[in-house]
Amino acid sequence: NTLGHLGREIHRRYDEFGPLLVFDDGNKRFLSFGTADEQSCQLKKDPLILQHDYARCMFGVLTRYDDITAIRNITLLGTGGGTLATVLHERLSEAQIAAVDVRAAVFQVARQYFGLPRSPRLQTFTMDASHYLATVTAAQCDLLITDLYQAEGLDPLVLQPDFLKMCAAHLQQDGWLVLNLWKEHREQTDCLQHLKALFPTIAMNTTSDGNWIIWASRAQQNAADRTGRDEAKRRCKQLNELLEFNLWQQVKGFYRGS
Structure with missing residues (x-):
């Protein structure tokens, strides 16, 4: 079993997309798609x-907001164990979150094994990401995170250009899109x-574990990118307390040359 390094398997189920496995090494809990x-x-x-x-890098986009309490509508495409959704729900207490995943089993496992909250502020949608974007009101979202991974x-x-267009349409003018890609x-x-x-303002960074994270905004560069390196550092200091890790370590690559 190539997954033994993740600890003891404590749950396994199958849906039409394949297996979902939960492992526990005593200290951490992991979700794998086999x-x-x-x-x-x-x-x-x-x-x-x-x-x-990569999750910390994605969260680093919070440094782009003058006031994170102004983030009221968040869409998360791809839920996994729900760790991002849970942290967003707990740390941004004003925000309404829509978590979207094509697999109903993902939500069941996230609730049962990873503590994904049941909350009126966190709605879950079992559907394809592009189908979801096609059904919701345009320009309503302050933060759109795509973390769409399959087993392979x-x-x-x-x-796809059409998907990126839908993402742009879903965001408010000063909202941010976060994409989790691979360095390839x-x-x-x-x-x-x-x-x-589609997005005049783009920042990107490659993480130590090989993810390529992009932050993109529809706002013009000068409006969206007022945050220079010093201001970003200051915001990281404030956010460190909230997030309990050193955010600047993760985001300094996005602020090269600013």
Whole structure:
């Protein structure tokens, strides 16, 4: 079993997309879709401290907001163990969150094994991400996070121009899109061209574990990118207390040359 390094298997189920497995090593809990890649990882004694570099990098987009309490509507495409959804729900107490996943079993496992909250502020939608975007009101979202992975890797939907267009339409003018890709996708320049055509402001960074994280905004560069390096550092200091990890370590790559 290639997954033994994740600890003891405590749950397994199958749906039409394949297996979902939960492992526990005593300290952490992991979700896997049956491959060696972890979909989610949660520290049991403090589930609100994000464990993966890429998740911390995605959260770093909070440094782009003058006031994080102004983030009222969040859409999360791809839920996994629900660790991002849970932390967003607990740390941004004013926000309404829509968590979308094509697998109903993902939500069941996230609730049962990873403590995904049942809350009027956190709605779950079992549907394909593009179908969800097609059904919701345009320009209503302050923060849109896509974390769409299948067992064999990134959902190819994420690189489609039509999907990126729908993401842009879903966001408010000063909202931010966060994409979690793999570093291999940096070579696919057409994806970046499509993004640049839709989002005048783009920042990107590659994490130590090989993810390529992009933050993109429809606001013009000068409006969206007022946050220079010093201001970003200051905001990180404030957010460190909330998030309980060193945010600047994760986000300084996004502020190169600013």
